[in-house]
Amino acid sequence: MAQEPVIPSGGVLNDVAQGGNVARRTKDPTGMFFLLPAAVWVLLFTIFPLLYALYTSFWSFRFGQRNQFVGLDNFVRLFTDANLHSALRVTLTFVIVTVVVEMLVGFGLALLLNQEIRGKSVLRAIMVLPLFATPVGMGFLGITLFYEINGPINVFLRTLGIEGIPWLSTPQWAPVAVMLIDIWQWTPFVFLVSLAALQGLPVDLYEAAEVDGASGWDSFRNITLPLMTPTLWLILLLRLVEAFKVFDIPASMTLGGPGRATEVYSLFTYRTALRFFDHGYAAAQGILLLFIVMLIVTLLFGRIRELYEVGG
Amino acid sequence: MRNRSRPVVMVFVWGLILIMLIWVLFPFYWAFLNSIKKPAETFQATWVPWLQFQPTLEHWASELSIRETRNALRNSTIISVSAATVALVLGTLAAYALARFRFQRISNGSLTTWFLSQRVLPPVVVVIPFFLLMRQLKLLDSVWALVLLNATFTLPFPVIILSQMFRELPVELEEAAMVDGASRLQSFLRVALPLVLPGLVATWIICMAFSWNEFLFALSLTSNRALPMPVYIAGAEHTRGVQFWFVGVRVMLTMLPPTILALLAQRYIIRGLTLGAVKG
Numbered sequence: 001m002a003q004e005p006v007i008p009s010g011g012v013l014n015d016v017a018q019g020g021n022v023a024r025r026t027k028d029p030t031g032m033f034f035l036l037p038a039a040v041w042v043l044l045f046t047i048f049p050l051l052y053a054l055y056t057s058f059w060s061f062r063f064g065q066r067n068q069f070v071g072l073d074n075f076v077r078l079f080t081d082a083n084l085h086s087a088l089r090v091t092l093t094f095v096i097v098t099v100v101v102e103m104l105v106g107f108g109l110a111l112l113l114n115q116e117i118r119g120k121s122v123l124r125a126i127m128v129l130p131l132f133a134t135p136v137g138m139g140f141l142g143i144t145l146f147y148e149i150n151g152p153i154n155v156f157l158r159t160l161g162i163e164g165i166p167w168l169s170t171p172q173w174a175p176v177a178v179m180l181i182d183i184w185q186w187t188p189f190v191f192l193v194s195l196a197a198l199q200g201l202p203v204d205l206y207e208a209a210e211v212d213g214a215s216g217w218d219s220f221r222n223i224t225l226p227l228m229t230p231t232l233w234l235i236l237l238l239r240l241v242e243a244f245k246v247f248d249i250p251a252s253m254t255l256g257g258p259g260r261a262t263e264v265y266s267l268f269t270y271r272t273a274l275r276f277f278d279h280g281y282a283a284a285q286g287i288l289l290l291f292i293v294m295l296i297v298t299l300l301f302g303r304i305r306e307l308y309e310v311g312g
Numbered sequence: 313m314r315n316r317s318r319p320v321v322m323v324f325v326w327g328l329i330l331i332m333l334i335w336v337l338f339p340f341y342w343a344f345l346n347s348i349k350k351p352a353e354t355f356q357a358t359w360v361p362w363l364q365f366q367p368t369l370e371h372w373a374s375e376l377s378i379r380e381t382r383n384a385l386r387n388s389t390i391i392s393v394s395a396a397t398v399a400l401v402l403g404t405l406a407a408y409a410l411a412r413f414r415f416q417r418i419s420n421g422s423l424t425t426w427f428l429s430q431r432v433l434p435p436v437v438v439v440i441p442f443f444l445l446m447r448q449l450k451l452l453d454s455v456w457a458l459v460l461l462n463a464t465f466t467l468p469f470p471v472i473i474l475s476q477m478f479r480e481l482p483v484e485l486e487e488a489a490m491v492d493g494a495s496r497l498q499s500f501l502r503v504a505l506p507l508v509l510p511g512l513v514a515t516w517i518i519c520m521a522f523s524w525n526e527f528l529f530a531l532s533l534t535s536n537r538a539l540p541m542p543v544y545i546a547g548a549e550h551t552r553g554v555q556f557w558f559v560g561v562r563v564m565l566t567m568l569p570p571t572i573l574a575l576l577a578q579r580y581i582i583r584g585l586t587l588g589a590v591k592g
Contacts, residue, residue, distance in 0.1 A: 244434065283440055
């Protein structure tokens, strides 16, 4: 099943890098009939709201006052708002820690388990489960998992000689608990994708290397790593984008607390918008987040495209 | 590296697999365990029902007898099934268009990227416009607002998974049908669609699971009647305190449907989640 070459297999990268296999495509105008419903839908429900958010960001909405055009005031506020900066810091820490751990552990496990072992399909099926475990459910369950007095994690740690970590009540540990749940959820993703890509690597290259007397480390460095690079960049991009959007787990497990220790960007913006009804400012925050994510995508996507062009 | 399975290596590998399995499965088992334990037994370190403690279904029964719980389950079902269906219909048509036609003004590659770009858009950016829009349309606290939004945000899955599948089909089959007098639409419906049926079902399932799990929009746009499971369970500890048995049942009720669905669609999940770049 996974023996076909996995990497340049169509999909957006292939399309962008090589123009896809357009040879058999016709220019028949009935194509529009198939394309239009989805295109119109996306225009209506993403482009229009996005433009509206941009428009909103230039206005001020206050209770008991008329809506006022304030120009760039909302954006200027972004630079001086200490709470926003705290949310950015929390989010950046979250993104860096979770993505680095998930990438290293996920890829490492995939390398170690890339062998002929029995029951691989069962293992793969089990690793799919966390990806679809409702994040809010996991946050809610996290409250009991990280329960400080006799919760299962602290009970387990006690057997290792570590006593009662105050997981959810201290600003030092609450972010760790949130990050652990995210790592639990997404390390399997890195693992599964890496494993699928590893199994698609051409076996004859390894055999040739072995005949030439290459050690395991040699073939890892000279065959596995270069061939896996595009896939690893892609996983990194997908994880980064997803991690910046984090909301569900802190919103359900710690409610952003204690204090603001786990108040991630999306949670802060959500509160600005729907608790304090400061729509204009919340819109400006949203645009900044979008800008950050777009920046990452642009930087990494260019890099990935290059790699695929060389490799594919 | 492969095929070199010395016994020492295998022991190490299996040890690693065991740790991975415990790590991945423990939270699920913990939720299940709590859901069948009597409150007094919560903090006893007992792990095997019947052998170590007498399991009970009373928490399941009492949770399911609450009308709000049944409502939330129903809402979640309506939202995920409808949203997935809308996304699948729109997405399949677009996928077919991208696989079989060449577009003039905008290249197929750009169109595909455009459809996928929604997965990049942070939902919180458009929460306010949607909130205001739904208020205008009198769709606040209505499941249909969430159907609409989840259909929008899961649309990339059918587009990417199915356009790949259509591209892998031999064009000749459809051409033959058209030579025999079938229209484009007929050859799409009668020839191409049946051939991608497994992918179609799997994509539908993936969209359902994602819609079921969605939280931010649900939290912003529902307040009472239309609450789906994730919103219903979130924050409940503040009204009822941390009651482990009750958390257990609710978490199980919320997480079982999407995880079971995901197992059914397993073969297509890697493809969907990597935007088609890696096949699992």
